[in-house]
Amino acid sequence: MTRDELKNRAIDYLAGKVTCKEFTEAATDYLEGSQTWLGWVRFQMHLGLCPGCRAYLRQMKKTIHTLGRLPEEPIPPAVRDELLQRFRTGKSR
Amino acid sequence: MLAPERRVDQTQGTARSSNAIQDEQRLLAALRDGDEAAFALLVECYHGSLIRVAMAHVSDRSVAEEVVQETWIAVLEGLDRFESRSSLKTWIFSILTNKAKTRGVRESRHVTFSGVGSTDGEADEPAVDPSRFMASGFWVDHWASPPHLWDDDTPEKQFLTKEGMLYLEKAIQALPLNLRQVLVMRDVEGLGSKEVCAILEITEANQRVLLHRARSKVRQALEQYVGGGRRQP
Ligand SMILES: [Zn+2]
Numbered sequence: 001m002t003r004d005e006l007k008n009r010a011i012d013y014l015a016g017k018v019t020c021k022e023f024t025e026a027a028t029d030y031l032e033g034s035q036t037w038l039g040w041v042r043f044q045m046h047l048g049l050c051p052g053c054r055a056y057l058r059q060m061k062k063t064i065h066t067l068g069r070l071p072e073e074p075i076p077p078a079v080r081d082e083l084l085q086r087f088r089t090g091k092s093r
Numbered sequence: 094m095l096a097p098e099r100r101v102d103q104t105q106g107t108a109r110s111s112n113a114i115q116d117e118q119r120l121l122a123a124l125r126d127g128d129e130a131a132f133a134l135l136v137e138c139y140h141g142s143l144i145r146v147a148m149a150h151v152s153d154r155s156v157a158e159e160v161v162q163e164t165w166i167a168v169l170e171g172l173d174r175f176e177s178r179s180s181l182k183t184w185i186f187s188i189l190t191n192k193a194k195t196r197g198v199r200e201s202r203h204v205t206f207s208g209v210g211s212t213d214g215e216a217d218e219p220a221v222d223p224s225r226f227m228a229s230g231f232w233v234d235h236w237a238s239p240p241h242l243w244d245d246d247t248p249e250k251q252f253l254t255k256e257g258m259l260y261l262e263k264a265i266q267a268l269p270l271n272l273r274q275v276l277v278m279r280d281v282e283g284l285g286s287k288e289v290c291a292i293l294e295i296t297e298a299n300q301r302v303l304l305h306r307a308r309s310k311v312r313q314a315l316e317q318y319v320g321g322g323r324r325q326p
Contacts (some may be wrong), residue, residue: 019234024221028305032286034297052239056221059240063312065251067280070261073141079158080136082166087132090169 018046148195251314264314276307
């Protein structure tokens with residue numbers, strides 16, 4: 001470990017040591033903004049010092065983004081027409 | 094009348110259609126008025142999402158379609174009685190969830206292996222494989238084998254292919270039911286946290302736990318697919 005790494009880890013430790021494991025368990029809390037302010041600061045500090053957790057967070061964000069890009073289920077025209085037909089007859093009764 | 098051009102901005106894959114309805118009160122009034130365009134808009138906005146959410150419960154696609162059909166019929170029948178205590182959207186998805194639940198239970202009785210019945214038996218499963226952290230020493234619980242830094246195109250590029258999509262769908266289907274429900278609603282269909290809590294009748298804290306487990310499993314699956322699980326040259 002280099003001097004800088006050692007120094008960074010020491011800062012991390014003093015700042016209320018967040019472990020990488022802890023970060024990975026609470027990444028959704030972090031993304032959802034549901035932590036306390038202090039919790040958020042601790043995580044911010046950890047992220048600033050830890051490339052592994054930065055990579056992890058990026059993977060999580062990209063996972064979420066990729067899930068959102070799954071193609072939409074189209075509505076078959078026949079199903080749509082049938083539903084509209086039902087709406088029409090239902091309202092004319 | 095409701096502007097038909099609203100449908101146009103749904104063409105983008107990223108912005109899920111479920112977000113296209115902004116003025117629910119106006120839509121509701123139009124629906125009660127018998128405005129067919131309003132109902133067409135409603136169907137077009139939510140049908141696809143309803144299918145996906147139904148498929149989180151029942152493994153069979155045609156069953157999912159039936160459940161959605163039943164949901165629409167229930168919506169039509171209940172429209173006049175609907176009180177705006179919840180939003181229209183939440184109400185529709187709640188009807189679906191209840192119907193899908195019933196069908197899912199019925200289905201899993203007949204199907205021996207479907208993955209439908211699994212629930213939260215694995216509450217303590219960690220988000221990341223513990224072997225990837227240091228097991229002891231000063232750096233205990235810090236990365237021993239950190240994740241690979243995905244570049245801008247990863248994993249999106251891989252998952253734009255047919256094979257990639259199929260893999261992702263499989264990863265979702267492999268999730269236990271309660272994780273799958275939350276993930277599909279939140280991350281695939283883009284429903285809000287409050288909406289999902291109301292639909293599933295769970296607390297926000299509970300939802301976050303389920304969502305995190307689900308995301309963690311899918312992330313792991315993507316990492317394996319991308320091949321960067323253990324640092325590559
Ligand atoms: Zn870390």
